[in-house]
Amino acid sequence: MNLLMIAHGTRDPAGARVTEAVAAQVRERLPAGEAALAYADVRGPTIAEALRELPGPAAAVPMFLAAGYHVRVDVPAQIRACGRSDVLVGQAFGPDPALVEVAAERLVAAGYRPGDAVVLAVAGSSDPAAVADSAQAARRLGLLLGRPVALATIAAGGPRVPEVVAALRAGGAWRVAIASWLLAPGLFQQRLDACGADVVGAPIGTHSAVADLVVARHRAAGEPRVRPA
Structure with a gap:
């Protein structure tokens, strides 16, 4: 199953570099399949743009530290608007x-x-x-x-x-x-x-635990908590 990593997005170039570095770490850990990075807000590629380049089936992992509006409403809605029925939305990071x-x-x-x-x-x-x-x-x-x-x-x-x-x-x-x-x-x-x-303290950043968690959420996405209707 392919992977779609979804971050919030920031206008700060340093923040984008950190997110992209995490995505690169995740790709190194995936034994098979394609992995794409998208942003729910502020910057691109958007979820729709990333999914156009990512064949299915795929699991989306929201890289959010709390399961709020973006995780429960916005991300599933953006995926649903793409007309993709082969994309599962896995568990967000939360207070892991x-x-x-x-x-x-x-x-x-x-x-x-x-x-x-x-x-x-x-x-x-x-x-x-x-x-x-x-x-x-x-x-x-x-x-x-x-x-x-x-x-x-x-x-x-x-x-x-x-x-x-x-x-x-x-x-x-x-x-x-x-x-x-x-x-x-x-x-x-x-x-x-x-x-x-x-x-x-500094942000969590590119610590290896972040990439490890993305991979774990991807593997667990066979039983997602949220599935676009």
């Missing part, structure tokens, strides 16, 4: 434990110290499924670090990252460390870097 471990590694590499107040910064969504995924990621990060982890959003939902950082400082935190729950650099990571925290 392997990626939570990477976020913790990035935080430690940025200078996290035991005793720092920790915030997991997510893009944010009003979608209940995405909110639940983000909360689960924060809980898992807290278990890894052995301390509570506050959850904050960058663009949607709430509370926002600067508000949470300020509240932690007002509550007596000497240092505040932010774990980035983002896949690639871009505007959202730039906002984290400027939010006033003492430590800001």
Whole structure:
């Protein structure tokens, strides 16, 4: 079965380079079949453009850290609009434990110290499924670090990252460390870097765990959670 990787998309060239590097890593891991990369928003190739070049049957893997609107509604709708009945939509990344471990590694590499107040910064969504995924990621990060982890959003939902950082400082935190729950650099990571925290972890990026997870989702797509009507 061929593979369609679907990322959100960003106008930042650095973010696109990271996504394309992950796609290259995935292709190296696939024993057979073709693999294409598409973006759900902002940049191309679009899902329709990628599917025109990708023969079926195929499994689409949404490379999203939360199963919100894009995963549940937008991606299936774009595939359905292509008239393809041979494309299955597999499970999104969500709060996968392997990626939570990477976020913790990035935080430690940025200078996290035991005793720092920790915030997991997510893009944010009003979608209940995405909110639940983000909360689960924060809980898992807290278990890894052995301390509570506050959850904050960058663009949607709430509370926002600067508000949470300020509240932690007002509550007596000497240092505040932010774990980035983002896949690639871009505007959202730039906002984290400027939010006033003492430590800001890098995005998950091209860590091998990302490509491994894409391959695992592709293999599991025989029993997808979402199937375009």
